[in-house]
Amino acid sequence: MLKPAELLKNTLGLLKTPGNIITAVILLCGAVATVVRFGWGIGAVTNLDDYYPWGLWIGFDLLCGVALAAGGFTLAAGYYIFGFTNLRAMWRPALTTAFFGYAFVIADLLYDVGQPWRLPYPVFVSQGTTSLLFAVGVCEFFYLCVMALLWFVIPCEWLGWKKLRAMLVKITLPLAALGIILSTMHQASLGGLYVMVPSKMHPLWYSSWLPVYFFVSSLYAGLSMVIFEGTLAHAGLHKYMDENHVKSFDGVSLCLGRGAALIMMGYFVIKIGGLTLDNGWRNIFSGYGLLWLLEMALVLVPAFMFAVGVRERRYGLIRAAAGLSVLGVMLNRMDVCLVAYNYNLPTHLKYFPSVGEITLSLFMLVGLVTVYRFVCAKMPVLRDHPDYKPEA
């Protein structure tokens, strides 16, 4: 055991690299903002008001977070249901991201809702079944439970809990199927939340098809995120990977890139068709129109980059495409939540996130990355545990 003085010295010793210093500063600011939030209320840290009840925390942390965590269920479908055994190496990192991504969404909601201690109410106390938010809440709750069980195989291997692991592995397949169903429902329902406000949303974004848009874009967001994150992991977490993982990454990114290219083309067609059906093209010649076109460019360009990258085996191009499409999905979610919503309010009533909100969003992001790095360092995520043969 270390003595407290030594522990302090070691901890301070970590603050030598710029990355660690930035991390420490963000964590410190986040801690301060947390105290202010719970001591003085939501209004003390956010710019939210009666016109904008949902701000950056919902737009970025929740909508973007949930969309980008979709790699969990898409890979579950590919690996467990459709039997693409070549995806094996990326299943665990995708699951880890999805699980902790959702856990951090819940953590974020604890800050965002007024009475966080009542967060279980929709599931256990009073069920507002007419609400799509109820569908979102219940599906996310059960999905988090499902992912916790799926993911717990990893710490079981790490800790050597063989019996528990064997039990969990037995129920993996039904859990994976359940996870896919729950994901489909709540990804779509998240878009459905905005179906109720036709008069408050810009017509370029409002559509009764929003649930479909959200679900389909979450599919390619998930696939792109697995590639994007794998790229980052290869840069930063290389030492925790085994040979098999390192070798298979390029192959996996070919498969996922091809899938993403196809889904993105489909998404593009759906969006164009949707806008045409809603007779929305006359809104295109405006600032909002430009933004909408930028969004569409961030679908079409990476889609072609994926397609060309896969055909010509240009892995750099595939990775760049993954980064771009992740950016595109994030832009779309922020647009829906913060730009298209309340588009008709006068400028002086519009919302811009406060320093406190941005700080806490960064805090959550850094927290997520830190937990992810810890898990990858300690547990068999990017490598196989020597005691267990590959499941497939």
Place this chain on the structure above:
Amino acid sequence: MRKQGRIAMRRRQFLKILGLGGVAGVTLPGAAGAARFTHDGSPDAVGVLHDSVRCIGCRKCEEGCQKVNADMLPPLEKPAEDVSVFEQTRRPTFKAYTVVNRYAPQGHAPVFRKLQCNHCQEPACASACFVKALVKTEAGPVVYNPKLCVGCRYCMMACPFYVPAYDYHNAWNPLVYKCTMCAPRLKQGLRPGCVEACPKEALVFGKRSELLRLARQRILDNPGMYEDHIYGEHEMGGTNWLYLSPVPHAELGQPEVPDVAAPELTRGMLGSLAVIAGVWPVILGGAYSMSKHYKKLVEEARRKGAQQPEGQCAASDDHKAPCGSSDKGQGGGQC
């Protein structure tokens, strides 16, 4: 009315697609007929008619509201006599359930309008609330239960009239605030505080059906004085508060909203959730059993010594088939 045309169009399309892939259309009763499900309210439901032709902007209603809700609301920031409040366009907040604004329509003397919860017949807020903290009562008022509220503020997102407000600076018991139509007073046989305080009968309390008749009568009896439109008769499926105005309602800051009730907008999506839950397991189960069977066949063939494509799907991979061909369910080798 291009905008209204657009919205009506959306509703038709919406009923046609009814959620994902149109599958829902088969399973949801009544979907095929594209019938409207608008609820005409309970026959005895009450409401209030606000007549901007009669309103003189005295703000006695604000005072009356505060008086009867003194347990929830602080005293008015500026007394009713202070007309400087009209320099700004205000909205209901957690400090005031109702406010009166002054509008200056072109070519017309200033017009006053009272803002508060419209108590929709099919409220977006109640439909949006995921814990049933907001409920539409048979009598008419939309009431709020502060003991259930989680503070997600989806009601505020959903309300097309920008009514519910929140006290963001309360750390331990932040709540949603909105007009209650004085539901507790109605139970005692009293009228809402604001109506009681109005000296000009610009506010009339009564059964919604009778208020509609009265409003039509006023329009008919005073040719040229009223805009021929009762705001709230059809807006968002109809509201229990109704408005008369000498100028188009949009000029009094009334939001342009569709005639369709909020729950009807989400009905299809809610129905298709059940479809997803029913259809996905079947599709996933089928896909799983096919891929499992295929894997078995590949294994058997391999054991018999048949040639199977094998090898890593890595950069060094030299077989020409694009990697995506594994999408077709090549369960065996690695891509």
